[in-house]
Amino acid sequence: MTDHSKRTRVGVVGVGHLGKQHLHHLLQIPHAECVGFHDIDSERSRLMAATSGAHPFSSLKELIDASEAVLVVVPTGDHFPVAEACIEGGRHVFLEKPMCETVSEADRLLALAKRKSVLIQVGHIERLNPALLALDEIPVQPKYIESHRLASYSVRGTDVPVVLDLMIHDLDVIMSLVKSPVKSVHASGVSIMTKSVDVANARLRFENGCVANITSSRIAKTSVRKLRIFQQEMYVTIDFLLGLTEVYRILDGQDKDPSAVVTAPLDQDGSHRQIVYEKPEVRNINALRFELENFVESVQGDSRPIVSGEEGREALRIAILVQEQIEQDIH
DSSP states (O other): OOOTTOOEEEEEEOOSTTHHHHHHHHTTOTTEEEEEEEOSOHHHHHHHHHHHOOOEESSHHHHHHHOSEEEEOSOHHHHHHHHHHHHHTTOEEEEESSOOSSHHHHHHHHHHHHHHTOOEEEEOGGGGOHHHHTTTTSOOOOSEEEEEEEOOOOSTTTTSOHIIIIIHHHHHHHHHHHOSOEEEEEEEEEOSSSSSOOEEEEEEEETTSOEEEEEEESSOSSOEEEEEEEETTEEEEEETTTTEEEEEEEEEESSOOTTEEEEEEOSTTSOEEEEEEEOOOOOOOOHHHHHHHHHHHHHTTSSOOSSBHHHHHHHHHHHHHHHHHHHHHHO
């Protein structure tokens, strides 16, 4: 049980498209005291202060001095210098994904955080999608995973390749489900609308034998965010957009299950193999609010980060491996 009498002073760096949502939710968390925000755009700061009532800091240093923890919601290229300044100041840091531009930057932040005894949490928000959380009570041991994450074209996010913008979500989710080191990566992709990679496919093989086939695109006609898990005697499909989770179990026995969608005889003794459909309950939660509450509770020592700095670093490492393979293939 979280002690709401404890309040952690939290600031926000960057109040653009995503940062203003962080600020909005932070203001509503009982066990957090929002000290304010800092943004390099003075006009944006003025408008945000007027609409939110939050205090605008004129410099990053002033915000760091007033905070115990900081939400870093700036462009990816600025993640490292901003987070480094916060950690040097002894502040806990929540970093939006991808964690950094390079693995070496991520390693430097992790080493610095260890020296300063502060935590890093990474905003892989899809881990908190209600449809994925519905699997908490289901024994998931994947043998094969297939995912599709397709989005219509938008200028926002094109400062990084589709692998680091969209695919990294699925890389993180899949690695959290498989719980085994990645053994090999094969990838291909193409640039269509931008000078960067807009469509990408990766095939990951894990040390435990599981294989994942991952496709991401940011030039699709309609949005698709689906994940399919195949394992011994079970098939699971997750629709992240609809918040829908469906489970198909394989059962053996002589008694027919009335919920079975397919029944096939096994042998002459009357036993059957059946496919039984289940629809786990999907809780109605706000993933971003849940994520930020978890960060504050982790800072207070009442919880652990849902996505640690080390996990964010591993998702970044694999995403960069995928991107490097694609670039080699293109050139």
